[in-house]
Amino acid sequence: MSASSAAWSVSARFANTACLLHSKEASVQPDVSFVIAAYNAAATLDRAIVSAIAQRDVSVEIIVVDDQSRDNTLDVARAYPEDVVKVIALPANRGPGGARNAGVELASGRWVAVLDSDDAVLPGRLAAMIARAEKAGAVIAVDNLQVIREDGVAEATMFPAEYLEGLREITLADYIAGNIVFESTFNLGYLKPIFQRRFLTENGLRYDENLSIGEDYLLLANALAKGGKCVVEPTTGYIYHIRTGSISRVLELHHVEAMRKADAVFAETNSMDAAAAAAFARRARSLRKAASFLSLVQHIKARSPLKAIRTALSDPAAVRHMSMPIAVRLRRVAAQFAVGTGR
Template sequence: MTANSHILAQKPPFAHRTVSVLIAAYNASPFLERAINSAVAQGDAVIEIIVVDDCSTDATLEVAGAMSRKDGRVKVVHLPRNAGPSAARNTGLEVASGDWVAILDADDAYAPGRVERLVEIAAAQDADIVADKFSYYDPATDASSPANIGFADDMTLIDIETFLAHARPFGIDTDWGLLKPMFKRKFLADRSLRYPSNSRHGEDFLFVTDALLEGAKYVASNFLGYLYTHRGAGWSRTKVDYDGQVDQSKALLLDRRLSGNSRLVCLLKERIRAMKRLSAEYKTQALIAERRLLPLATAGVTDWRIAASILSKVKNKVTTVRAA
């Protein structure tokens, strides 16, 4: 037996490292089948695909049921009232039985081989959380382009400081709060970790932050394994609430696990400022799109960030006209 074959012999069988894929779905009937199929195609490591129907008003429940009849690994849970993505995922966590829980949004998909790659990295690094890079997917063209995410090595260790430094808009790369990690279920269970039930937007950031503050070992690969459908495609059912994310981050400043560390507090305040800017940009764009010029002018007077956003858009427009 060679040295390499000895190492392989000591490696736990892949089938023993099982994965539950968790999909929270609300009015997802046009694209849910794509998400489920991408999870089904991951192979034997995926022992179950838990679809939590968040009291949809379209055919989501019927689509999920039909997929369940095709593949017994697809399990469907129906919530009697709409409770939001956090509550739906928490319901899925209660049902999950795999060693790992992999999150998949209903409008997104996995690239081939993604789960196996993440499981192998997690086992090799003895990780509690493992993630990879993602590509933005455009349904109109069926094309994807990689997001600018700042880890180039095959394995990058992400501690709480590193995560907070990158988990914000207008940063040096794409917001790491958008990553869709896979979690060791025992770690979550031992620490009673759950998604914040009062959050319907930005819950991924809060959940990962909580896990890191509880001591999770988080590793990431430069593998492009997740297909993130850009919000501009119109598939997402998440109601944008950037002001709510500002409030959530402000509340974190009071967390004793974080508040005593001046560096973490500084990074969190940078996130708060960035989220306020994003909120202003979003409000400005919405008012312009709706041609609500008087409310836009009023907002520009009362909020300097919106005024700055308006000025920036005017400058860009003038530059474009001059270039033409």
């Protein structure tokens, strides 16, 4: 068993003891509110909750928002004492952004930390992040992520440690430049920030419920645009579990179109300095190319050669995103189309 996997082999006795300790602090404002949006997460929710309970040197409240799950996710969440895990059962499915917003509305901690229901956090994560943020006078903090494959094997961390150590802080320009679709060396959209709750409230910051991919990016981008200072804790504290079929790993055309609309609103409602504006223009171009590329693939899969050719001709740059096998397939489809029409 890997070291990271062993960290989650927490006994029920330990979890119950931790529950009792935290319940004694119920009358005091918690340092951190964990918001866990859960949809059909019965198989992994315990791991996420127990890791939140196990945080050292900070007091926590845990809020699980069940987004109309069809399995027994709600039963798993309600198995914990109410003063340890607060449970919200949404009357209708609101998607990841909506579920998180419901949790943030209920949160009472000084800081808000979003934890995905199939992930986990290391015991010292929040204490380290809060200490670094408060020392720097920041309202946002991020750290590194450990990637765990479905078979439990730990891969490399999401970001090289020296890369994060060199950043120290993340500006709006840095963040947008780290979210160029298909082009960014390190996709900063995977970061799992913690936010000072008062800053979120004072600036009316919430997740965009129209996005099912990219809602994390947009919230942090808006927070940075509102003047939020974001510091980097270079150590690894978040455990990111790869899961086949996870919505965050399947980019489709409608996701990209929704992101383009959200970015247009972002540009209308926020001011950007020259560096951020330049990065934003690059991101806009990358989203346009991504939309063309995904449209091209969609036409190929649907055996619509004429539409595929029109898309390729209207945006040749989209073809450069294609791997060689698909590019070869496109040429073959085009050739078949020409033969079929007598050209």
